[in-house]
Amino acid sequence: MARSLRKPKAAGRPPEVRPSAQQAENLRRSRRDRAVETAQDYVEAIADLSASLGEARVVDLARRLGVTHVTVNRTLTRLQQAGYVNTQPYRAIFLTDSGRKLADECKRRHQTVAAFLRKLGVSEKTAELDAEGIEHHVSPETLATFEKLLARR
């Protein structure tokens, strides 16, 4: 059974239709999505807190995101460099236009996913829980499909 270390030349036939290459692409995108999850969760939280409290403070974000204020601080530095937020020392955090736009997209995606799961019969709590993760991996095509099915009936 043990295949040798080096593969023989695969006589003649085409070098396989490389399912691995497609798999790799999919996994790469999945990892790329993962990298922007943080930004999405932050701007969404900032938008929510701004709406409900009037402004978003570091402590509020930390509580809401379930991390320490240190983590929030460092991430905000990155988000500012990325152009999503404006911060000043000891002041509240505000979204840029770009950040607000991202937040709106995220909120819409989040709500669509959650609503879709509920419509399938998934419990309120589980729908909200799963949506928090799934929202970052739903392509525009899939999101459109969800919305179409939500509109029906």
Added chain:
Amino acid sequence: MARSLRKPKAAGRPPEVRPSAQQAENLRRSRRDRAVETAQDYVEAIADLSASLGEARVVDLARRLGVTHVTVNRTLTRLQQAGYVNTQPYRAIFLTDSGRKLADECKRRHQTVAAFLRKLGVSEKTAELDAEGIEHHVSPETLATFEKLLARR
């Protein structure tokens, strides 16, 4: 508008039903899921490669996962410590019983999610792409719902 740094005492009323705490819990779980995504993708890939090639080699995994062999090596060290794989220098990688069990679960989840998306009308390619990310965030309840709906009709 600018809320003061320190909040006033919130006279009398209960200290709000803490939606933040629930949000934080959801986000924490989402991050926890993220942390095990790697393990899941690896054991799934190892199982696939073992089935199609007879064994899983580091280069095959690197190609399939879309990373370098260095990354594969280090991750395999962690997976071995976690008890999912057995490795020996310069030899193929094998799943432990625990690893095989995890791989089976992942494969089932992956297939269910992909099949469900296809059934909704999502294109083959997009279904596969989205499933690669979504699979890690689908709770047992949601998975069961998907399966039930797949069985119908």
Added chain:
DNA sequence: ATCAACATGTAGCCTATGTTACATTTCAAA
């Protein structure tokens, strides 16, 4: 049997994201 090409291993670097411990700033209340 030799050996070069490929597979595998390792050293050292990076970023993202989490933590605890401690320093500094702000402002509501005394």
Added chain:
DNA sequence: TTTGAAATGTAACATAGGCTACATGTTGAT
């Protein structure tokens, strides 16, 4: 006006997961 508790900032550390460059091991072909 003073002041101390809460908020915010910062230093130092840890782990996961990427990478390049280079060293070492294996084995199919010659």
